[in-house]
Amino acid sequence: xxPFTFARAENAPQALQLAGLHGRxxxxxxxxxxxxxxxxEQPASLVDxxxxxxEIAETPEGGLxxxxxxxxxxxxxxxxVRARYPMLARAILAGASAQIRNMxxxxxxxxxxxxxxxFYDVEGSRCxxxxxxxxxxxxxxxxxxxxxxGGSPQCVATHPSDMCVALAALDAELLIEGPLGxxxxxxxxxHCLPVxxxxxxxxxxxxxxxxxxxxPALPLAAHSTYRKVRDRSSYAFALVSxxxxxxxxxxxxxxxxxxxxxxxTVPWRAxxxxxxxxxxxASAANFRAAAEVELEGxxxxxxxxxKIELAARTVTMVLEQxxxxxx
Amino acid sequence: xxxxxxxxxxxxxxxxxxxxxDLLREHAGLTGTKKGCxxxxxxxxxxxxxxxxxxxxxxxxxxxxxxxxTTIEGLADGDTLHPLQAAFVEHDGFQCGYCTPGQICSxxxxxxxxxxxxxxxxxDDLAAPAIALTHDELRERMSGNLCRCGAHNxxxxxxxxxxxxxxx
Numbered sequence: 001x002x003p004f005t006f007a008r009a010e011n012a013p014q015a016l017q018l019a020g021l022h023g024r025x026x027x028x029x030x031x032x033x034x035x036x037x038x039x040x041e042q043p044a045s046l047v048d049x050x051x052x053x054x055e056i057a058e059t060p061e062g063g064l065x066x067x068x069x070x071x072x073x074x075x076x077x078x079x080x081v082r083a084r085y086p087m088l089a090r091a092i093l094a095g096a097s098a099q100i101r102n103m104x105x106x107x108x109x110x111x112x113x114x115x116x117x118x119f120y121d122v123e124g125s126r127c128x129x130x131x132x133x134x135x136x137x138x139x140x141x142x143x144x145x146x147x148x149x150g151g152s153p154q155c156v157a158t159h160p161s162d163m164c165v166a167l168a169a170l171d172a173e174l175l176i177e178g179p180l181g182x183x184x185x186x187x188x189x190x191h192c193l194p195v196x197x198x199x200x201x202x203x204x205x206x207x208x209x210x211x212x213x214x215x216p217a218l219p220l221a222a223h224s225t226y227r228k229v230r231d232r233s234s235y236a237f238a239l240v241s242x243x244x245x246x247x248x249x250x251x252x253x254x255x256x257x258x259x260x261x262x263x264x265t266v267p268w269r270a271x272x273x274x275x276x277x278x279x280x281x282a283s284a285a286n287f288r289a290a291a292e293v294e295l296e297g298x299x300x301x302x303x304x305x306x307k308i309e310l311a312a313r314t315v316t317m318v319l320e321q322x323x324x325x326x327x
Numbered sequence: 328x329x330x331x332x333x334x335x336x337x338x339x340x341x342x343x344x345x346x347x348x349d350l351l352r353e354h355a356g357l358t359g360t361k362k363g364c365x366x367x368x369x370x371x372x373x374x375x376x377x378x379x380x381x382x383x384x385x386x387x388x389x390x391x392x393x394x395x396x397t398t399i400e401g402l403a404d405g406d407t408l409h410p411l412q413a414a415f416v417e418h419d420g421f422q423c424g425y426c427t428p429g430q431i432c433s434x435x436x437x438x439x440x441x442x443x444x445x446x447x448x449x450x451d452d453l454a455a456p457a458i459a460l461t462h463d464e465l466r467e468r469m470s471g472n473l474c475r476c477g478a479h480n481x482x483x484x485x486x487x488x489x490x491x492x493x494x495x
Contacts, residue, residue, distance in 0.1 A: 097471025
C-alpha cells in the first residue's frame with residue numbers, strides 16, 4: 001500500500017473541502033482498502049465520509065431517502081425498505097457477508113469496482129479499466145464470470161453490485177454534491193458503459209460526493225423480489241441475478257420493473273423486456289419471450305455463453321413466482 | 328482519541344495504512360484475532376466494533392478512533408470461558424483453531440443481529456417480527472466465516488447450543 005494522508009469529515013461541505021479535486025472518499029473500506037492493498041488503487045489522500053448522514057427517512061413525496069453513509073445492513077433491516085421495496089432488502093442480503101454488510105456504506109456500494117481477476121492482477125495482466133490502453137486479457141482469457149451485455153473490445157467486466165441492480169429497477173436517484181453545487185442523477189444513467197474509456201466508470205466529476213440515494217414512491221415495488229444465482233449458495237458474486245416487481249390485472253401484466261445483475265458491464269435495467277411485457281398475458285411463455293428480447297444482442301465469450309440461458313430461465317422463474325404469489 | 332480494545336485504550340498508529348487487524352496483533356499484542364486471507368474473504372479477523380461484527384483486515388485503524396472493539400481476548404471472564412467458547416470446546420467446533428476466534432466473535436454479532444430482527448438471504452418472510460435460528464438461517468448467517476478443516480458441523484452445533492441455552 002502506498003502512503004496516503006487521512007482525514008475524517010463530519011459533514012458534506014467539510015468532506016468536499018478536505019478532498020478537493022483529487023482526494024478519495026472512504027466509506028466502509030471493504031472495497032477500496034482491498035484495492036489499495038493490491039496496488040490497484042493508489043490514492044494520495046483519503047477522506048473518511050463514513051460518519052456523514054446515514055439517515056433513512058420518508059420523503060414528502062412518499063419515497064425514501066437513504067443517507068449515503070447508511071450501512072448496507074441498516075438499509076436491509078429497515079422496516080420501510082422491507083415492506084415497500086423488498087427487492088432492495090433481498091438484493092443487499094444476497095451480497096457479500098454479514099460482516100461486510102455491517103461495514104459497507106450505500107455510497108461505497110454504488111462505487112464498487114469490478115472483481116474481474118485481470119483488473120486485480122496488477123503485475124501480470126493487461127486491463128484497460130485499470131491501465132487505460134494496455135489491452136484486455138479477459139477477452140481471450142478465463143471469462144466465465146464476464147459480461148454478455150454492454151461489453152466492448154475494451155472491457156467485458158461485470159458490475160459486481162447486487163444493491164445497484166435493485167436500485168436500477170426501482171428508478172432510484174443519487175443526490176450528489178460537489179464543488180459546483182448539488183445535483184441529482186438517475187441510477188440508470190450513473191454507471192458508464194465501457195465504450196471508449198472503460199476507466200471512467202460513472203458520471204461523478206472530480207471532487208463530487210454522493211450524499212444520498214432516493215427511492216421514488218412506487219406501490220408496485222411492494223410486490224417485488226431479487227433472485228441471485230451463483231456458484232455456491234452464499235457469499236459469492238452473481239452469475240446471474242434478477243430484480244423484479246410485477247403487477248398483474250385480469251391475467252395481464254399491468255406494470256413491471258426488471259433489472260439484471262451478473263450479465264452486464266453496468267447494473268442492467270431490462271427496458272426492452274419491460275416494454276414487451278406490458279399488456280401481455282402473464283404467462284411463462286411470455287416471460288421467457290421478454291427475457292429473450294432483452295438478451296437478443298448479447299455477446300458471448302468463450303466461457304460465459306451459459307449466462308444467456310441462465311438469465312432467461314431466472315427471469316422467467318422470478319416473474320412466475322411474482323405472478324403466482326400476487327394477492 | 329485512542330480506540331478502546333476490550334476496555335483498554337490503545338493509541339492509534341501514526342501511519343494510516345495500519346489496519347485494525349495489524350493494530351491488534353502487532354501493536355497491542357492481541358494475537359487472538361487471526362490474519363487469514365487479509366482481503367475480506369475468510370472471516371478469521373472478525374471482531375466486534377461497538378457490538379457489530381466487522382472484518383478488521385479491511386478496516387483502517389484510524390477509522391475506528393474513539394470506538395469500542397471487542398476481540399476474542401475480551402470474551403472470557405478471567406479463567407472462565409465465555410459460554411460460546413465453552414460450547415465450541417464441548418462440540419469440537421475446531422481442529423486447527425485458526426478460524427475459531429473469528430467464528431466466535433462472528434457468532435456473537437450474528438445473534439445480536441438475529442435478536443434485532445435483521446433478516447437474511449434465506450428468510451422467507453421479510454415482515455416477520457422475529458426470526459428463528461433454523462439450520463439454514465444459521466449456515467447462511469455464518470457464511471462469511473470459512474473453516475478449512477471442515478469443522479462446520481461442530482461449529483453449527485456449538486452456536487446452536489449456545490443460542491438455545493441463551494434463549495431459555
